[in-house]
Amino acid sequence: MEQLTILLIVIPLMCAPITALIPSEKITWALTLIVSLISLAISFYILYEVIDGKHVIYELGGWRPPWGIEYKIDSLNAFVAVIVSGISALACLFAYRSVPSEIDKKTIPLFYAAFQLCLLGLLGISLTGDIFNLFVFLEISSLATYALISMGKHRKALTAAFSYLILGTIGATFFLIGVGFLFAASGSLNTADIASRFSSFEDMQLVETALIFMVMGIALKAAIFPLHSWLPNAYGQAPSAVSVFLSATATKVSIYVLLRILFDLYPVEYWVDMLLPQIMLSLGCAAVIYGSYRAWQQVEMKRLLAFSSVAQIGYMVIGLSMLNELGLIASIIHLFNHAVIKATLFIGAGILLYRANTTQLKSLRGLGKDMPWTFAAIALAGLSLIGVPGTVGFVTKWYLLEAAVEKGLWIVVATIVVGSVLAIAYVWKIVENLYFRSKRKIHIHDVSSGDDGVAKAPKTMTMALWIGAIMCIIFGLNTELSFQAASSAATALLER
Amino acid sequence: MANDLILRVITKWLSPIIILFALYVQFHGDYSPGGGFQAGVIFSSAILLYALTYGLDAALQLIPEMALRIGASLGVLIYGGVGVASMILGGNFLNYSVLASTPIAGQHIGIIVIELGVGLTVASVMVLLFFTFARRVAPE
């Protein structure tokens, strides 16, 4: 069991360098899929083991913490790992036909290697219990991400990757400064060790600054309003498969780190005194309104979805800054729910891109009628995003509402309502253009015309899309797994 | 530069020395400053020097790009392999103590091998970086 946990890291780690050397695009794809699926299986198994509040400890190199690096895996870690590896598998399935249409043939093996490295980094972040080790994995995933984003078709992808590189590095460096300050105060890098001795150095200004910088750094990586400026371009311009993977995982993992910092590393009372919950709550509300509004204004589908991500991250921030169990549950469950929804929507956008060679909404007009199944799945995921009952989106919003009512935070209730109305508006915008507007002449993508005709989306893509769409429903109806994982994680976070 | 005789000669003499120094840094890292990373960078600077004087093509003939790619991957694989080996031998990942009969000997073996992996990857990637960048400078 213990050894299994580390396999989650070791498998992509050993596979990525091999992948980089294999010249065949098919084999590298298959390897990536297998790695993702194995990771998914392992993380599921771990989640199953720890879901009732236990945890697994793994000492790397056999050194006891705080001298060595330790993994301490509870339900939250495992849940995030499940999200990351699951979405990775889904994105990979989608990538089979999408990647060859967007990326140069010779680069594909390297692309998949970078993909696996990104997966490795994200998994590493979600498992480690050492703040410096976290930084290292953060950088692995970030570097891979920059490279992956820059592979987008349009030249804007390059600038998007560059500005993400700059901002992401600032974020990571801020985090590093925070870690340094905390290290200066505590002499340790192990989360649990720092937490257990926290009272002995909590009066130091160092510790305060450390928190501010760590939170700012991670907020930048998590694209929390107003530090979100890199996100719309990055996710909008990245190759479809990368948008799918990153939009559903990268920011979520950062939110996870934020949870760890705020609830595990620091005692809650500490940052309550700093008025951080109020600040984050207002930022979260602002993010929801601003992100939804901007999404509504967009004329390009991937950018629209990216802005919607800004809003959805706002919901997570709101949830965690309410400081009650329900709010935390909402945040954690939304990590999962939003991952599923956004992955599905980006897969949908990717299919449209594959077909029409563009995701400008006005060029997609009427395409929904040619592709009713694709359209239906997009609509389903869109309903989820709005939060219609019976879908995953509803579950989150419901818990958020309950949490807000419990706390008497009517401003949050109002935000959720306004956010949902705006969500209806922007989802409607997609639906309207895809289905209600009369058709425009579109250029059919030249790559697909060769093999199986232009009229259909490739089977693997449709499969990925529908797996996502069905998950939106299944996990909206049967919340046992996600709720149990989230609530045991929330309890563990609040216990400290 | 490629036509400068003095430079060529100096490079010819200097390169092996640099490489020797790199090897020293690599294997003496336990006792003095240095280790795989530094050795890798120093090693790569030797190749860099060679490439600057003799031209990119000559350097590429000396070390083909594929070799560099393999080297880069292999380094990580060696490092990870040590970890896996220690897992197979019943320890935790990267617990070198189980690699030999006594923990100290095990640690020693482990450290030497992983430093080798580090050196290999760093040297290969650094040279690879330079080659890839330099290729873009050449006029079409």
Add this chain to the structure above:
Amino acid sequence: MSLAVNLLLLVFLLVMALAVLKTRHLFAMAMLFGLYSLLVAGLFVVLDAPDVAFTEAAVGTGISTVLMLVTLASTKSGHELVSSEKSRAAPLIICVVMGALLIYGTHDLAELGDASSAPHQEVAARYIEKGQEETGVPNLVTAVLASYRGFDTLGEVTVVLTAGIGVLMLLGNRKKLRVKELANGK
């Protein structure tokens, strides 16, 4: 004594950083940057960190500067443009606020070299005490790097590999893609 050297180097460093900021000539900037790195390496020596100094000298002064020069050559850029549109007030305010915050934080920092400060207790103390005994390596930096925190180093090597793969993805293609092709999406 070492404090004085330290401060002197730091002042130089600040001057160098400002010079990098101010100079318009990009090749000069690259050289100044190399010099900056060299100064940092010197500082590391003063701070008893020869391993880090070694690395900084090789990487900062060597690889980074070379890559910067190659990039300059390949992009054929000589001078930085003076852009009037970019606002400088906002960055300045942000930097001042951040700097003030950091200085506020350093208030409780132990003085430079204070052996009783927290970072030297517990974790580090044990490395010094037992490091050689447990790993058989006298160079504690190597011991910690390769064994105690070997996993970090594995991550570090992976970072290097990732960078290599990333650069190959971006520049590995021998064919240069032209402006127009890219503007229209390949």
Add this chain to the structure above:
Amino acid sequence: MMDFVLGHINYWLIVAVMMVGLYTLMSRSNLIKKLAGLAIFQTAVILFYVSLGKVTGGTVPIMDEKYTLYSNPLPQVLMLTAIVVGVATTALGFALVIRIKEAYDSVEESEINKMDEQD
């Protein structure tokens, strides 16, 4: 007071360097210069860490019977990693700059932004 200043002035100077780097990065339009700023920023942070590890009267942390007081090896180890991360980021950044130059025929952010808006 004097002791306090003397004990902390090195940190303040490091913070100053850090902020000069950050400012360069944020205020300049040239992409290469931005990356230089980024590197300066990161190096200053590394410097901060290594300063934390210094012990007055201590020596290089290589065990030797002659010495009893050693500087702290831990920050040094961490920073070895950070340096590598830094150079990896910078290298990737330069690669992007080269591609941006090929695609936009410019390395000035202000010009590139204008072109992006026109698309």
Add this chain to the structure above:
Amino acid sequence: MNQLDMTLLIILSIIVPVVGGIIVSRLGKHINIREAATLITALALFVINLLIYVNLDLSHENAVASSRFVFAEPIEGLAIAFSATAFGSLFAIIASGLWIATSIYAIGYMRGHHEKHQTRFYVLFAIAIAGVMAVAYSDNLFTLFLFYEILTVSTYPLVTHSGNREARKGGKTYILILMGSSILFFLPAMIIVWFVSGTLSFQEGGILAGNLDAIWAAPLLALFLFGISKAGLMPLHKWLPSAMVAPTPVSALLHAVAVVKAGVFSVMKIVVFIFGTDFITESNANHWLIWLPLITIVVASFIALRKDNLKERLAYSTVSQLSYIILGALLANEAGILGGTMHIAMHAFAKISLFFAAGAILVATHKKYVSQLSGLGRTMPFTFTVFTIGTLSIIGLPFFGGMWSKWYLLSGSLSFQGPEFTYWAILTGLAISSILNTYYLLSIPMTAFFNKADNDSSNASQHASGIKEAPVACLIGMAIPTCITVYLFFDPQLFYRLAATLNQF
């Protein structure tokens, strides 16, 4: 019949149409088999609902929920669950019974009208019916809401069936109003109920009494009334005329029976089982809110009068008639509830006859406007007889089922306990509306039978060919609800028995 079998029946009633739909979707190439499959599904569903009806325990204790089937429970206490109730059974029987008639009718109509995508039509129709069944048997407000929405979405493609600009425009209005209002009003109202009372399950006597301040009863009820825009309360009625762009079978079954009745069904359920009639009368919530259906009844009648497009006129008539039901619910007394509930049934049979007739006219003569119908009664006597019977029933004249519901509604109004002015207003409103009903509906068969045909050439040529009715399948389909309308006058017991259960508490 034991608990398990009952649960099974409920599940079957939802699954059978879905499965039927899937089978139909596979039979696109074999038109006859496809139609047969639809019919068999409809018959099977009707039988299932009858079985539920027969086995329903109408005794007091079981009137709310006899056997519960929990499908999923996404949030604790918030389950998607179904159960059989008398009221639900009433609705389900009407909808599934009329589905048979509609299916027969549709065969004639769709073929006669040469509609495209017929397979898709039948599949979506079946799925919409499944949604209706789920609404009918929903065990709590949450489930009701969910399938209410699903019904909206699944009927949307039916509305836009023809796919032309007009259809898309109508479809847009349809989905925007229905979705928008339910999310803006219905959902918040539901959430408020949850937070106030901690549950959403339908309970006798309601769940709000004692939990909600009486002052807030009226605003909350207003939220529900506007949120459930399927009930067609003005000003959120616009979607119904818009939906008339759909093929006639859709307008007939969905927009005269299933969808709109799902709306009033929900209103009734909420009034009786969430608020509780006692709570409504005690809090005086209905004193002002009752004006809403009242105004709608009158205004919609006036609008109907001015509409020349036959289907639109019928649509406004539906708007008006739906408000009778809401009025009945808001009267919150025994006769009112009884009348409202029975009107769900009575209006359904009558209105579907009218729509069938309108469709038959369209198929046979391609005429859409009332003004074109002069003298057509002689060419299509059967169709206009059906139309006349439907009209008379809706007006509430004796020998037709509609009389009973109107009777109870009237007696409910007479015993309304509220402000004097409102009391008289209700009575006046009902009177005016009945007169208008007579005028705008009865004038149609009158002109068709007794007026001379216009002298334009097209009519003249048709006169020459003598009797020209719609396809036989249409006629059979039309005959069924018409006969039932008449039958119900003589034996209203079937529905009375079910409707009366609502008044047991």
